[in-house]
Amino acid sequence: MQAVDVRELRRVFEPRKREPIVALDGLSLTIPIGEVHGLLGPNGAGKTTLVKILSTVLLPTSGSARVLGHDVVAEAATVRPLIGIVFGGERGLYWRLTGRQNLEYWGALYRLSRAETKQRSELLLERVGLGDRADERVETYSRGMKQRLHLARGLVGDANVLFLDEPTTGMDPLAAREFRALIAELRGEGRTILLATHDMAEADALCDRVTLIDHGTMLATESPRTLGRVISRFQRIDVEGASVDVLAQVADLRGVARIVDGDAGVRIEVAEAGVTAEVLRLLVESGVTSMRTSMPSLEEVYVHLIGDRGLRV
Numbered sequence: 001m002q003a004v005d006v007r008e009l010r011r012v013f014e015p016r017k018r019e020p021i022v023a024l025d026g027l028s029l030t031i032p033i034g035e036v037h038g039l040l041g042p043n044g045a046g047k048t049t050l051v052k053i054l055s056t057v058l059l060p061t062s063g064s065a066r067v068l069g070h071d072v073v074a075e076a077a078t079v080r081p082l083i084g085i086v087f088g089g090e091r092g093l094y095w096r097l098t099g100r101q102n103l104e105y106w107g108a109l110y111r112l113s114r115a116e117t118k119q120r121s122e123l124l125l126e127r128v129g130l131g132d133r134a135d136e137r138v139e140t141y142s143r144g145m146k147q148r149l150h151l152a153r154g155l156v157g158d159a160n161v162l163f164l165d166e167p168t169t170g171m172d173p174l175a176a177r178e179f180r181a182l183i184a185e186l187r188g189e190g191r192t193i194l195l196a197t198h199d200m201a202e203a204d205a206l207c208d209r210v211t212l213i214d215h216g217t218m219l220a221t222e223s224p225r226t227l228g229r230v231i232s233r234f235q236r237i238d239v240e241g242a243s244v245d246v247l248a249q250v251a252d253l254r255g256v257a258r259i260v261d262g263d264a265g266v267r268i269e270v271a272e273a274g275v276t277a278e279v280l281r282l283l284v285e286s287g288v289t290s291m292r293t294s295m296p297s298l299e300e301v302y303v304h305l306i307g308d309r310g311l312r313v
Contacts, residue, residue, distance in 0.1 A: 001069045003161050003192035004031040004054060009063035011049050011216070023049040024216040026063070031194060033068075036187050038203035038210035038224070039196040046216035047196035051163045054194070055085050067161055081110065084159030086150045088169035095139040099130050099149050102138060103156055110157040117156075124152040128182060144175025151182060161192045168202060180205055200224075200231065231295060235276045239283060240265035240290035250279055265290070 011024040024046045031037045039047050052058035053065055056076040065072045067079045085092075094102055100121055107117030125134045128148040138146065147167060154162055164183070168176040183206055187193060197203055203210050204224040212219040222230070234257075242250075247266065251259055255272030256279065270276055276293060283291055 001033070002030045002066070003033045003035070003068060004029065004037075004194060005064075005066040005069075006030070006050070006054075007064045009050070009053065009065055010061045011046075011053065011058070012061045022216055024053075024060070024063075027213065027216060027218055029211055029218065029221070031192060033192055034190045035208045036183070036193045036195065036206055038207035039194060039213065040198065040200065040203055040210055041196075041213040042198055044215075045213050047213065048165055049216070051085070051165045051194070051196055055083055055163055056080055081157055082160050084154030084157060084162045086147075086154040086162065086164045086167050088147070088166035092153070093138050093146060093149060096137060098135050098137055099125060099141070099152075100134040102149060103152060106153050106156045112156075120156060120158075121152075124155055128152045129178070142175070144171050144178065147171060147175070147179055148182070151179070155186075159191070161194070162186065163194050163196075165196045166198070167195070168197075168199070176202075229273075233271060233273050234296050235270050236294055236296055237268040237270070237276065237279055237283075238262060238265060238292045238294070239268060239288060242266065242283060242288050243286065246283065246286040246288065250282060253278060253282070269296075 006027060006029040009024050009027045010022070013021040013023060015021065027046070027050065039050065041047050049058065053060050054067060054072060056072050056079055059073060068082055070078045070082070072079050094105070097105065103121035103124060104117050107121060112120065122131075122134075125131050128151055130145060130148060130152070133141065133145065138149065141149065150167070154164075167183075168179055171179065180202065183193065183195075187206070193206075195203065195206060207224055209221055210224050211221045242265070247259055250256055250268060253275065255270055255275035257269045257271040260267050260269070268279055270279065280291065280293075
């Protein structure tokens with residue numbers, strides 16, 4: 001039995017007087033029990049749609065999805081007590097209630113007894129570092145505190161499977177690091193976690209495997225290390241002071257994808273492993289002294305990968 005088993009899942013939105021929008025297009029995915037699985041994609045890739053279907057909030061157009069062996073459509077009432085959902089941003093919390101009251105409300109929705117709700121709320125508030133602010137209104141909380149309360153809320157029902165949708169959106173680096181540490185603890189408890197994100201660093205720090213999706217279609221499922229090697233192929237080099245002749249030589253090198261004008265010089269984008277060293281050698285020999293290499297964003301990598309419809313690893 002898999003924690004998550006998705007087969008040929010398709011979801012089409014049909015807004016009035018507009019063309020249909022295909023959010024998921026035949027997506028298939030399996031996640032074993034106890035795995036932390038990253039779902040990486042830019043905005044609009046279909047991540048949130050998948051999370052909503054798996055959490056029984058949204059019906060698929062076709063295909064099937066099962067959580068711990070239970071169909072999310074036919075057995076939605078069975079699935080709901082098994083899962084927890086943590087959304088990024090401000091959704092899902094009642095700001096005029098205290099942190100404790102928020103958890104007690106959700107405990108009631110999970111049909112926990114009053115004593116169990118009180119005990120679990122107290123333990124979770126301490127666990128996420130909100131014990132000393134438990135009786136203050138959520139509207140007084142910082143963004144990081146609200147996200148920690150989101151996580152506590154997702155655990156009120158003692159979920160076996162957690163769905164995290166962009167959980168660190170808007171957090172400062174320290175708050176994001178603390179939140180990731182909490183996720184690592186949950187991983188150590190053997191819970192299954194699906195993390196939807198567009199942050200490669202976050203996926204690399206937390207996930208056992210990562211699925212790369214675009215326009216609702218799976219491009220590949222790999223370990224973060226393997227995916228990181230793929231991304232490293234697409235390095236970029238920012239150069240100032242290079243002559244037209246030198247740039248022409250660089251453009252002729254195999255594996256140089258393109259050269260584009262930048263704010264103070266040009267940016268050289270490569271698309272094959274090992275090319276960066278050759279480009280730097282040529283630039284240095286020509287007398288160029290102002291150079292800087294960097295990794296592309298995940299979205300820039302998509303442009304390369306989707307452009308030739310391939311993910312070669």
